[in-house]
Amino acid sequence: MTILVTGGAGFIGANFIRYWLDAHPLDRVVCLDKLTYAGNLSTLRPLLGRENFRFVRGDICDRDAVDALFEEERPGVVVNFAAESHVDRSIEDPGVFLRTNVLGAGVLMDACRKFGARRFHQVSTDEVYGDLPLDRPDLLFSETTPIHASSPYSASKASADLLALAYFRTYGLPVTISRCSNNYGPYQFPEKLIPLMIANALADRELPVYGTGENVRDWLYVEDHCRAIDAILSGGRPGEIFNVGGHNEMRNIDIVRLILRRLGKPESLIRFVADRKGHDLRYAIDPAKIHAELGWLPETRFEDGIARTVDWYLENRGWWEEIVSGEYRNYYERMYGGR
Numbered sequence: 001m002t003i004l005v006t007g008g009a010g011f012i013g014a015n016f017i018r019y020w021l022d023a024h025p026l027d028r029v030v031c032l033d034k035l036t037y038a039g040n041l042s043t044l045r046p047l048l049g050r051e052n053f054r055f056v057r058g059d060i061c062d063r064d065a066v067d068a069l070f071e072e073e074r075p076g077v078v079v080n081f082a083a084e085s086h087v088d089r090s091i092e093d094p095g096v097f098l099r100t101n102v103l104g105a106g107v108l109m110d111a112c113r114k115f116g117a118r119r120f121h122q123v124s125t126d127e128v129y130g131d132l133p134l135d136r137p138d139l140l141f142s143e144t145t146p147i148h149a150s151s152p153y154s155a156s157k158a159s160a161d162l163l164a165l166a167y168f169r170t171y172g173l174p175v176t177i178s179r180c181s182n183n184y185g186p187y188q189f190p191e192k193l194i195p196l197m198i199a200n201a202l203a204d205r206e207l208p209v210y211g212t213g214e215n216v217r218d219w220l221y222v223e224d225h226c227r228a229i230d231a232i233l234s235g236g237r238p239g240e241i242f243n244v245g246g247h248n249e250m251r252n253i254d255i256v257r258l259i260l261r262r263l264g265k266p267e268s269l270i271r272f273v274a275d276r277k278g279h280d281l282r283y284a285i286d287p288a289k290i291h292a293e294l295g296w297l298p299e300t301r302f303e304d305g306i307a308r309t310v311d312w313y314l315e316n317r318g319w320w321e322e323i324v325s326g327e328y329r330n331y332y333e334r335m336y337g338g339r
């Protein structure tokens with residue numbers, strides 16, 4: 001079986017490709033990625049020589065290129081991770097979020113229809129539900145919680161979900177959707193909370209925390225997310241949405257303190273900065289459906305996952321220092337330039 005993974009040079013996509021090739025060694029994985037600032041081909045470096053892996057640089061919005069790739073590879077399954085994914089950037093410049101996250105998803109679904117893929121899986125986010133109050137720990141997002149997006153990012157992800165459900169209803173395209181909580185783990189771009197704090201703490205730079213750091217996120221180790229998508233691809237009914245989360249709510253400030261403790265750095269490095277516009281207070285996923293229907297449960301406890309993650313960033317300084325310095329952008333040219 002050939003599986004097309006879009007956005008596979010990003011954080012979760014790259015973890016997913018590694019996971020998939022381990023779990024399904026007989027499958028062929030094709031990765032389509034535009035290599036925006038968030039895509040880093042060096043993450044996939046160990047796989048580039050493998051016979052059952054192919055990397056293609058391209059834009060999911062480019063219909064001709066997408067059709068040509070489908071014609072050539074005839075993927076049975078498509079998993080769409082490709083997205084602009086940073087909320088702050090969506091507040092600065094929403095246009096590219098609409099283009100990639102909505103129109104790009106539409107181009108992929110059209111190709112799935114045209115070339116007869118048997119599954120299109122849209123990787124979505126719990127942010128489509130908006131936020132929950134801090135003082136109601138009993139409230140959780142279920143799959144039937146109404147969409148109530150707060151940022152241009154989450155609105156674009158919600159739009160893609162609606163489009164996918166419409167393609168299922170209108171054309172019978174076999175789509176599934178996963179809405180996952182915040183992921184953490186290796187290979188996350190150092191603009192996101194956990195790697196940013198680790199990188200700054202190691203350099204003894206200030207750790208900027210929005211507002212008072214009270215905002216709550218539900219954290220899931222990235223490998224657990226990959227296993228959830230695998231479970232949905234094999235057992236999830238087309239047309240269905242699955243929430244994916246670990247019942248693991250943490251305040252941002254507590255995560256930052258935990259990282260400082262693990263690195264032996266002082267809390268005086270924390271600097272509270274002006275809050276993000278429209279900052280969501282709390283996300284919390286109810287994963288009862290994926291557990292009941294597909295038997296999925298997270299396997300990594302937060303204490304273990306965060307320790308593993310901090311250690312990974314310590315042991316792989318080269319990976320993120322290349323990003324911080326901008327050097328990673330040259331990797332594609334070194335690998336493919338002139339070929």
Ligand SMILES: NC(=O)c1ccc[n+]([C@@H]2O[C@H](COP(=O)([O-])OP(=O)(O)OC[C@H]3O[C@@H](n4cnc5c(N)ncnc54)[C@H](O)[C@@H]3O)[C@@H](O)[C@H]2O)c1
Nearest residue numbers: 007009010011012034035036038039059060082083182183
């Ligand atoms: N990170 C999280 O905590 C989280 C949680 C829930 C859902 N998600 C969703 O999971 C997906 C992956 O998130 P991530 O954190 O790995 O993102 P990321 O920003 O690390 O990676 C996105 C990847 O998509 C590629 N890309 C962007 N625009 C493209 C285009 N037009 N054509 C082809 N490739 C393009 C980038 O080059 C990059 O490799 C996103 O759809 C995101 O909405 C993320």
